[in-house]
Amino acid sequence: MTSITSLDHQFDKNHLWHPYTSMTNPLPCYGVKSADKCVLTLDSGEQLIDGMSSWWACLFGYNVEELNTAAKDQLDKMAHVMFGGLTHQPAIDLGKKLVEITPDNLEKVFLSDSGSVAVEVSLKMALQYWHAKGTPKSQFVTIRNGYHGDTFGAMSVTDPEGAMHELYHRFLPKQLFAPQPTIKFDEVWDESDLDEMTKIIEANHTNIAAIILEPIVQGAGGMYFYHPEYLKGVRLLCDKYDLLLIADEIATGFGRTGKLFACEFAGITPDIMCIGKAITGGYMSLAATLTTTHIAQTISDGKAGVFMHGPTFMGNPLACAVANANIDKLISFDWQKNVLNIEKQLIEFLAPCKTLTTVKSVRVLGAIGVVELNNAVEVAKVQKQFVDLGVWIRPFGKLVYIMPPYVIEEAQLKQLCDAIFQVAKNQS
Structure with a gap:
């Protein structure tokens, strides 16, 4: 897919300095048109399940009526x-x-x-x-x-x-x-x-x-x-x-x-x-x-x-x-029940990653799921792989992790974890 299809991608690339990235060789950025609950809608029309809660902040996802x-x-x-x-x-x-x-x-x-x-x-x-x-x-x-x-x-x-x-x-x-x-x-x-x-x-x-x-x-x-x-x-x-x-x-x-x-x-x-x-x-x-x-x-x-x-x-x-x-x-909100349910699901859905030779460890606590690889990932390459799988996961170093919103549905969480398995399996 093409990053930021209808936004002014060239201006973004030339003038907007994104976090932890180079201005001479910036990491690709994907344009977001809207967000609702646990789904980001890209400018290209593609929809991604958000596994990051926008750097761990969006407890209830996006477009929350009360907020x-x-x-x-x-x-x-x-x-x-x-x-x-x-x-x-x-x-x-x-x-x-x-x-x-x-x-x-x-x-x-x-x-x-x-x-x-x-x-x-x-x-x-x-x-x-x-x-x-x-x-x-x-x-x-x-x-x-x-x-x-x-x-x-x-x-x-x-x-x-x-x-x-x-x-x-x-x-x-x-x-x-x-x-x-x-x-x-x-x-x-x-x-x-x-x-x-x-x-x-x-x-x-x-x-x-x-x-x-x-x-x-x-x-x-x-x-x-x-x-x-x-x-x-x-x-x-x-x-x-x-x-x-x-x-x-x-x-x-x-x-x-x-x-x-x-x-x-x-x-x-x-x-x-x-x-x-x-x-x-x-x-x-x-x-x-x-x-x-x-x-x-x-x-x-x-x-x-x-x-x-x-x-x-x-x-x-x-x-x-x-x-x-x-x-x-x-x-x-019964947040503790939801978080503990997410924890149980993360333990179950990330368990297959333990069988991969590319994976060093898998750990879960509350609504935090972490897969630590043996080697650091190439962020731009892995990011595209996740987007192609319909999820938004932002790895760093050897770590591929998710901190989903507390309102995430079980099927959405499974898709996130399955995507992690697919990407981890293909790492060297």
């Missing part, structure tokens, strides 16, 4: 107003919802405009907290193969070795990296998995502001699922050495793993939590960083007297209104 209505109603009132010195009902309602559904003690909500900014805010909160206490600390600890975003603070706590941010490494603050947990989600736990993290903390705790990690699921860094006891152990280490714990739930929040937030697998509450992506159901960019009353008061009582951050589109009313509708729909 459409919320956006239209809010547009009649105001699309945006500055959050400095002003407030509005959509932000207040969203704050109430987030405090209610997130782990206990996360009572203060800082609204921002993207996941990466939410991470930046979390790092600045930790730094300013210790500064306000009169004991400034400058380093963060995280685990290898993590990913926290593309802005500078977020890049500094993203594994620099062999990763997408490697070329920036010498320009970034130097952080501390513990090995990736070796014990997987469904394996027998062994306390020794925490040994290296413990050594790093023992040697450096006087200058560590916080530990930041993705709870249970490492997303863009490798789609790896580690044991909940590791997260529980990190929480205990933070308590023992008086460190803050930052949970980056941007990819895992709002039910994707089978829990509303992945921290629930370990039964822990972080000191700071970052959420984003699915918060608006994929309609627009919004994120939040939540923290405890103690941290917020300590920062506010410090030398600056305020928290030093304020995005222009902070608390955007339009985004907040859609987020409220999305959360209401999620809570009223």
Whole structure:
């Protein structure tokens, strides 16, 4: 098929810089004319079942009636107003919802405009907290193969070795990296998995502001699922050495793993939590960083007297209104039953991939299905193969994965998994 048939493909190719691609030899782009539920309709007329939820954000797919209505109603009132010195009902309602559904003690909500900014805010909160206490600390600890975003603070706590941010490494603050947990989600736990993290903390705790990690699921860094006891152990280490714990739930929040937030697998509450992506159901960019009353008061009582951050589109009313509708729909919807059904179906439908010599492993958690190949894929070639099979799946490196909308039909999910099998079978 031809990419972007009736759109101005040449202008797109020459002038629009798409994510993680070259401007001299860009990856092909397929023009989308419309989207509804779990189906993308291309400009060419072809229809693709969406396995990506638009980078994990569209919980209920596309053209969702409740979210459409919320956006239209809010547009009649105001699309945006500055959050400095002003407030509005959509932000207040969203704050109430987030405090209610997130782990206990996360009572203060800082609204921002993207996941990466939410991470930046979390790092600045930790730094300013210790500064306000009169004991400034400058380093963060995280685990290898993590990913926290593309802005500078977020890049500094993203594994620099062999990763997408490697070329920036010498320009970034130097952080501390513990090995990736070796014990997987469904394996027998062994306390020794925490040994290296413990050594790093023992040697450096006087200058560590916080530990930041993705709870249970490492997303863009490798789609790896580690044991909940590791997260529980990190929480205990933070308590023992008086460190803050930052949970980056941007990819895992709002039910994707089978829990509303992945921290629930370990039964822990972080000191700071970052959420984003699915918060608006994929309609627009919004994120939040939540923290405890103690941290917020300590920062506010410090030398600056305020928290030093304020995005222009902070608390955007339009985004907040859609987020409220999305959360209401999620809570009223039997999301956990649907996600667990998707999990069972993924386990069944991806099982044939385990028989392929080209496949290293298959793993499933909640509404996340991952097939790890032995070799990296050629993205443009594989992308076309998926499109020809009537599905939208965007692989990276050796990973072919899907995170479908929670409303996907069983036949649609099977088509996605069958396509993965077909493509994986033909890899060398």
